[in-house]
Amino acid sequence: MSAASLSSAINAIRSSSFAHDRSALASNASHPSSSAFLGSTARLRFNPISSSAGRPRSSAAVAAVAASNVVKEKQPKSSVSGSNLLITKEEGLELYEDMVLGRAFEDMCAQMYYRGKMFGFVHLYNGQEAVSTGFIKLLKQEDSVVSTYRDHVHALSKGVPARQVMSELFGKETGCCRGQGGSMHMFSKEHNLIGGFAFIGEGIPIATGAAFTSKYKREVLKEEGCDHVTVAFFGDGTCNNGQFFECLNMAQLWKLPIIFVVENNLWAIGMSHLRATSDPQIWKKGPAFGMPGVHVDGMDVLKVREVAKEAVGRARRGEGPTLVECETYRFRGHSLADPDELREPAEKAKYAARDPIAALKKYIIESKLASEAELKAIDKKIDEVVEDAVEFADASPQPPRSQLLENVFADPKGFGIGPDGRYRCEDPNFTAGTAKV
Amino acid sequence: MAAAVFQGFGASTALSLSKSFDSKRVKLPFGRSLSERRASFVVVGSDGRVVLDSSRAQKLVTNAVATKGDSAAATSASKPGHELLLFEALQEGLEEEMERDPLVCVMGEDVGHYGGSYKVTKGLATKYGDLRVLDTPIAENSFTGMGIGAAMTGLRPIVEGMNMGFLLLAYNQISNNCGMLHYTSGGQFKIPIVIRGPGGVGRQLGAEHSQRLESYFQSIPGIQMVACSTPYNAKGLMKAAIRSDNPVILFEHVLLYNLKERIPDEEYVLSLEEAEMVRPGEHVTILTYSRMRYHVMQAAKTLVNKGYDPEVIDIRSLKPFDLYTIGNSVKKTHRVLIVEECMRTGGIGASLTAAINENFHDYLDAPIVCLSSQDVPTPYAGTLEEWTVVQPGQIVTAVEQLCK
Numbered sequence: 001m002s003a004a005s006l007s008s009a010i011n012a013i014r015s016s017s018f019a020h021d022r023s024a025l026a027s028n029a030s031h032p033s034s035s036a037f038l039g040s041t042a043r044l045r046f047n048p049i050s051s052s053a054g055r056p057r058s059s060a061a062v063a064a065v066a067a068s069n070v071v072k073e074k075q076p077k078s079s080v081s082g083s084n085l086l087i088t089k090e091e092g093l094e095l096y097e098d099m100v101l102g103r104a105f106e107d108m109c110a111q112m113y114y115r116g117k118m119f120g121f122v123h124l125y126n127g128q129e130a131v132s133t134g135f136i137k138l139l140k141q142e143d144s145v146v147s148t149y150r151d152h153v154h155a156l157s158k159g160v161p162a163r164q165v166m167s168e169l170f171g172k173e174t175g176c177c178r179g180q181g182g183s184m185h186m187f188s189k190e191h192n193l194i195g196g197f198a199f200i201g202e203g204i205p206i207a208t209g210a211a212f213t214s215k216y217k218r219e220v221l222k223e224e225g226c227d228h229v230t231v232a233f234f235g236d237g238t239c240n241n242g243q244f245f246e247c248l249n250m251a252q253l254w255k256l257p258i259i260f261v262v263e264n265n266l267w268a269i270g271m272s273h274l275r276a277t278s279d280p281q282i283w284k285k286g287p288a289f290g291m292p293g294v295h296v297d298g299m300d301v302l303k304v305r306e307v308a309k310e311a312v313g314r315a316r317r318g319e320g321p322t323l324v325e326c327e328t329y330r331f332r333g334h335s336l337a338d339p340d341e342l343r344e345p346a347e348k349a350k351y352a353a354r355d356p357i358a359a360l361k362k363y364i365i366e367s368k369l370a371s372e373a374e375l376k377a378i379d380k381k382i383d384e385v386v387e388d389a390v391e392f393a394d395a396s397p398q399p400p401r402s403q404l405l406e407n408v409f410a411d412p413k414g415f416g417i418g419p420d421g422r423y424r425c426e427d428p429n430f431t432a433g434t435a436k437v
Numbered sequence: 438m439a440a441a442v443f444q445g446f447g448a449s450t451a452l453s454l455s456k457s458f459d460s461k462r463v464k465l466p467f468g469r470s471l472s473e474r475r476a477s478f479v480v481v482g483s484d485g486r487v488v489l490d491s492s493r494a495q496k497l498v499t500n501a502v503a504t505k506g507d508s509a510a511a512t513s514a515s516k517p518g519h520e521l522l523l524f525e526a527l528q529e530g531l532e533e534e535m536e537r538d539p540l541v542c543v544m545g546e547d548v549g550h551y552g553g554s555y556k557v558t559k560g561l562a563t564k565y566g567d568l569r570v571l572d573t574p575i576a577e578n579s580f581t582g583m584g585i586g587a588a589m590t591g592l593r594p595i596v597e598g599m600n601m602g603f604l605l606l607a608y609n610q611i612s613n614n615c616g617m618l619h620y621t622s623g624g625q626f627k628i629p630i631v632i633r634g635p636g637g638v639g640r641q642l643g644a645e646h647s648q649r650l651e652s653y654f655q656s657i658p659g660i661q662m663v664a665c666s667t668p669y670n671a672k673g674l675m676k677a678a679i680r681s682d683n684p685v686i687l688f689e690h691v692l693l694y695n696l697k698e699r700i701p702d703e704e705y706v707l708s709l710e711e712a713e714m715v716r717p718g719e720h721v722t723i724l725t726y727s728r729m730r731y732h733v734m735q736a737a738k739t740l741v742n743k744g745y746d747p748e749v750i751d752i753r754s755l756k757p758f759d760l761y762t763i764g765n766s767v768k769k770t771h772r773v774l775i776v777e778e779c780m781r782t783g784g785i786g787a788s789l790t791a792a793i794n795e796n797f798h799d800y801l802d803a804p805i806v807c808l809s810s811q812d813v814p815t816p817y818a819g820t821l822e823e824w825t826v827v828q829p830g831q832i833v834t835a836v837e838q839l840c841k
Contacts, residue, residue: 144590178623187622194589194626195618202609205579209586216592220569221539246579253574407624410682414661416710416757419764419796423710424757 086302089369095301096364096375098137099129099357100382102153105162106332108386109152109169113336117394118169121198122183125153127299127331130356131263132157134304134326135231138312144192144230146207149184150263150330151196154233159191166389172396179399180407200234201241204260207232208247211258211321218318229257229315237268239282248289248323255320259311260286262325263298269334270342286323298326299354302363329354404433518701524694526668527557530675531595533704535565538593541679544571544584545597545634554599555635555694581607581632585614585684588630593679601636601688602648615684616659631678633687637728637778638826640692644814647822649779651688651755655788662755663709664688664727668698670753673707681709688755690728712759718748721836722766724789725776726752729827733776736832745836755785763789764797771802772839776827781809806835 087095106124113122125132128150136145136157147154155165160176168175169183176188185196194210197203211230217223238244239262251258262282266273274280286293292314296307304326311322329351333340364370409415412425429435521529535541542565543558549572552559562570573580577598584594598604604611611632619627638647651662661683665671671689678685715730716737725733730751737747748766752758767773773793775786786807793805808827816822 146586176623177621177625180623181621185621187618187625189622189625194586195622197613199609199613202582202613205582205610206586206589206614208579209583209588210590212583213587213590213592216542216568216587220542220566242576243579243582246574246576247583249574250576250579250583254568407620407622408659409661410619410624410627410629413710414659414681414683414757416754417759417761419760421761 085367085369086306087369092360092364092369093374093378095133095137095305096357096360097378097382098133098157099301099360100379101156101162101385102129102132103357104379104382104386105152105156105165105389108166108390110332110336112166112169112390118183119171120182120184121149121335121337122169123150123335124332125150125330127351127355128263128265128328129153130301130304130360131233131261131298131326131328134298134301135233135259135261135308135312138305138308139229139231141190142192142228144194144207144210144228146194146203146210146230146232147186147196148200148203148234148238149196149198150235151184151186151193155186155188155191155193155196158188158193160186160188160193162385162389163392164188166386166393167396170393170396171398172393173399173403174392174396178403178407180403200238201243204232204234204238204243204247207258208251208256211251211256211315212254214257215254215318227257227316227318229259229312231259231261231312233261233263235268236262236264236266236273236282237271237276238262239264239285240277245285245289248285248291248321251321252289252291255318257315257318258321259308259315260321260323262323263328264325265328265330267330267334267343269338272342281325283323283325291321291323293323293325295325295327298328299351299356299359301356301360331355401433402431405430405435406433516699518699520697520699521668522694523665523668523671523689523696523698524555524557526672526698526700527665527675527689528559528561530672531557531679532561532564534676534679535561535569538679540591541593541595542569542571542587543595543597544573544580545595546573546575546599546603548572548597553597555689555691557689558597577603577606578608578610582610582614584630584632585610585618585628588628588684589618589626593629593631595631595633595679598632598634600646600648600691601634601650602645604632604634604650605648605653607632608653611654611660611686612657616657620659627682628684629679629682630684631675631687632684633675633678633689635689635691635694637688637690637692638810638815638822641817641819641822642691642815643817647815649784649810651686652779652784652787654686655756655785660684660686660756661709662686662688663753664690664755666690666693666727666730666751666753668696669700670707670713670751672700673705674709674753676704676706677709680706685709688727692728693731710754710757710759712762713751713753714762715749715751716747718746718770720746720770720840721748721772721774722763722770723747723749723774723776723832723836724752724763725749726755726785727778729776729778732827732829733832736829736836739829739833740836743833743837745840747836752789758789758792760792760796763793767793767797768800771800773801773805774832774835774839775805775807775809776832777807777809778826779809780812781807782812784809803839806839808832808835 102125106126109122109124112118132153145154145158152165156162164176165186168177168179168181168186171179173179176186181187181196184198187193187195194206195203207230214226214228217226264273264282268276283293283295294307297303307324311324314322331352361375365372413423415424418424424430424435427435543561547554548558549562549567549570558570581596584596587594615628615630636649654662663674663678663685665674665687674687678687723733733749737749740747748770750762750766775789777784777786779785786809790805790807808831811825813825815825
């Protein structure tokens, strides 16, 4: 079975550095094979399961799913000798720039929100940049990305201009969705970003549909070269939702070219993943449906990228879906309205120390791929991009009333026939947005 | 008016229609003579809108320009068109569209190898393959969402709910994604999906298999809803729904699949937004759709014998309402009776009542009467089930009351 290639090729890397952190916390440090990332278990007040230091994660668990080729190999922390470099200079700078763009943009969002320029629910991605950059920078423009409400950075990584995203957040007509979507509904046909969904889980079937189209084009329409893949991003909370499981089943059943990426940041608003999930190891749920399930350190963009390469390659070759669980963390609250009081400061500090941008910067400098000055130049450039985005959004007009009814239907005849016998969309007031429909 | 004249059986008057039977292009003069009214025929308005006049026996004479005699059904050699059952008409429409456009595909439970639980997709999987006629696992929300995602990325899927009621599981996807995403994306992604399936009260199928979801879905912005009731409009609406770039929900009825009718051989597509004139009249406007059309026509027979002249309109388009056809009728008769199968509370009739009151209040001589099913979960027992839906006797009584 083709997944065998995954087991031999993939580097599902367990961060050995993580074990150091955990021992620093004096928690369950006694697992040599460890690889457990149980987040704040040591600190959980209510969950007795958390203290199961004896949680037999590795060998027994892997044995149980051995048939399905999940591999966890320990790799030495990315060494810095020339022969071991994982990326070229260009790639390194591209990854760095993308992550810095994500971080700077989100920080600016927070500022703008508190200044009353954007409204509603705004969910920021700070801390998770390695996942977005690690996957999306491997994709082509024709590949699709489907996200959730935490979608600003996915949009930016996929290529939607910062100006359009910021305008959308300000609710201006120059936004990528004409101001009609908002923070939680980023769409771009040009860049194949298919949402932006407010309800968790409801984007996964959409992603499955996009992957289905790709397969359909190849097999029914006979477009030989069509190898477009779809990457679906969602969180740990979503992994307890029916749509997740239903789509894992269908994707594997039909070997759809899709990658399911779980951004496990351990918290669904105030609900700890461990309090919500009977078996918190999400990667295991892949093999239950016959697809490879992989766990990766989502704070390390290079590790994510390695896993992503393999998963995307599988999908392109028609070998089917992969479930990738990225251990990551959001530095801010669930949204800008979340006071973020439940998470322990020690946990936050632990992950702050693993800031993906700092880690990549360190790697780039230590492996002499680029100088500090070059990286600083990128920082500056990004600051200018973000400033420009804000200026553009500020200067853009609000949507006019005429826009109100325009996009309800692709074919506006759908508003029907009015008492006068004409289609309502022919009413001059329709384009003015004042027609009665 | 000529109350006792209209029977509509048998005699079929040949009409000449120009060109193919296309609702938008055929032109006919108004002002039909009485003898012509006795027949089954097709009326097309001068603005190109088709208004179908069909006899109670469902004999439809269509294009009488004698060009298609060779493909006429064997049973009546001289009559044009061919006879088939409603589910076959749906299948024909579906197959024609699949033939015409390779992006059209079907997904649902048992649509492929099984041929569809009501045989609407029979034979299609053999012809088009397992991917184009996709047998899905039992996961309505997810496969409907998958259909929506496929529609957004270029395909034109038809999602079948084995029973309309099962689509309640897909409500998340239908409301949030199907209806809204074209708008939320600022018009970037269109969703040319058709969601169809049998609903309505059957023969003792129990509460959950007897649901009418049109009332639940009607508030969703961004979707259109149509209900078919004859083989002729079933095929035409199926084709129109598939060709439409809007998401369309096509409501079929479990008890109507075996209706037989003669339909044209040549291709035709109906309008999704128009209502169908079933029987012109002068005394009262009866608005109905789907299966209740037949209860109404049965009541109409009785009413005609009693000297009434009801005008019966099959509204067909449940969302949006064809307020032109409906309005013209109200302006003529000044009395409205709505007969529907969905439940009273928040039903299609409730919306229609509001729409008519808002737009045509001045033309009404009496309050609108709406006959709906009882607000009960459909019971299994035959007698109870009969009392939950509107029966012809109730319709006759209501008209008599209304016309006092």
